Amino acid sequence: MKRVLFCLLAMIGVLSLTAQSVYENEIINNIMARRSVRKYLDKPVEHAKLEAIATAGINAPSAMNRQNWAVRIIEDQKLLSDVTEVFKQENPQMVERDPNFKNMFRNAPNLICVCSPANGGNDLDAGLLCENMMLAAQSLGLGTCIQTGPVRFLVSNEKAKFFLDRLDIPEGYKLLCVIAVGYPDESPDAKPRDAAKVKYIGASTPETSKDDRIFVDDEFNAQFPGGEKACMKWLSDNMQYPEDCLKEKIEGRVNVSFVVERDGSISEVKIKKSPHPSLSKEAERLVKAMPKWVPARHGNKAVRSIWLLPVIFKIPES
Numbered sequence: 146m147k148r149v150l151f152c153l154l155a156m157i158g159v160l161s162l163t164a165q166s167v168y169e170n171e172i173i174n175n176i177m178a179r180r181s182v183r184k185y186l187d188k189p190v191e192h193a194k195l196e197a198i199a200t201a202g203i204n205a206p207s208a209m210n211r212q213n214w215a216v217r218i219i220e221d222q223k224l225l226s227d228v229t230e231v232f233k234q235e236n237p238q239m240v241e242r243d244p245n246f247k248n249m250f251r252n253a254p255n256l257i258c259v260c261s262p263a264n265g266g267n268d269l270d271a272g273l274l275c276e277n278m279m280l281a282a283q284s285l286g287l288g289t290c291i292q293t294g295p296v297r298f299l300v301s302n303e304k305a306k307f308f309l310d311r312l313d314i315p316e317g318y319k320l321l322c323v324i325a326v327g328y329p330d331e332s333p334d335a336k337p338r339d340a341a342k343v344k345y346i347g348a349s350t351p352e353t354s355k356d357d358r359i360f361v362d363d364e365f366n367a368q369f370p371g372g373e374k375a376c377m378k379w380l381s382d383n384m385q386y387p388e389d390c391l392k393e394k395i396e397g398r399v400n401v402s403f404v405v406e407r408d409g410s411i412s413e414v415k416i417k418k419s420p421h422p423s424l425s426k427e428a429e430r431l432v433k434a435m436p437k438w439v440p441a442r443h444g445n446k447a448v449r450s451i452w453l454l455p456v457i458f459k460i461p462e463s
């Protein structure tokens with residue numbers, strides 16, 4: 146018998162959104178919610194948070210635990226603005242292109258500089274350190290943007306030498322990348338990922354699996370790309386309140402069920418309960434238009450899962 150669980154994913158309203166999914170995994174949600182942020186509040190990150198981020202970084206694995214990396218965390222705002230002045234003189238067109246330009250490091254108030262041996266032999270280790278730091282920052286409510294663009298400028302421009310000197314990079318090491326960090330002033334949408342880059346060897350893949358059962362509450366439940374917050378944002382951004390219901394002041398809840406297929410696509414969209422046909426139509430359109438979800442997994446197989454989404458239509462008070 147098919148195992149079916151209808152779960153409340155989100156209460157979608159014009160004014161307010163709350164969400165709850167049956168399965169929560171903090172780490173995976175944190176990974177899925179991370180985005181490169183290029184607009185920040187004018188609020189430096191607290192030193193204790195920077196320390197926590199650095200600690201997470203240096204706890205990354207490294208080949209034979211050699212820890213062949215050096216991390217420099219810049220809290221000196223003047224250093225960032227001084228080097229940005231040089232950048233502005235040399236690259237006025239890049240400054241003009243960014244309407245939110247505050248500094249050459251994607252506008253963040255703090256900067257983490259990551260160095261690794263100049264021969265490139267430990268860049269993989271340094272990459273793991275970077276990801277640890279970005280995820281730690283994300284979990285502390287901070288945004289990040291890893292960058293190599295500024296490195297090219299810094300190492301090739303004689304006028305920016307004072308910046309590299311302040312970093313005190315160990316002999317034989319190079320500046321590999323920088324990570325902007327700060328309180329985000331934007332929440333960028335997730336950029337699409339190509340699931341076809343992943344192949345499962347020796348297991349039935351989503352494409353070839355013949356298993357049509359609907360699984361629930363498994364190791365990994367399905368989720369909207371970017372997690373719940375991204376789902377709520379997407380739904381609210383894309384909701385179009387039906388004109389006739391607006392005029393007649395018709396509000397209410399439409400319950401929509403749907404299946405997240407093994408490839409993440411949405412199918413079997415059904416209206417379960419609705420106060421008005423126009424609200425049904427809009428709720429159905431919204432659900433069908435959602436981007437592909439990350440499918441639920443049972444063992445190492447992607448599986449189908451079913452959801453119930455109560456879509457709340459509420460007219461904003463004017």
Ligand SMILES: Cc1cc2nc3c(=O)[nH]c(=O)nc-3n(C[C@H](O)[C@H](O)[C@H](O)COP(=O)(O)O)c2cc1C
Pocket residue numbers: 179180181182183251290291292293294295322333336
């Ligand atoms: C090695 C590396 C270098 C990058 N360099 C830059 C950069 O110079 N400037 C920038 O704005 N973003 C840079 N990025 C960020 C990527 O553009 C970003 O990670 C990618 O578009 C995916 O978006 P997401 O991080 O929001 O998922 C870099 C990312 C990596 C991994």
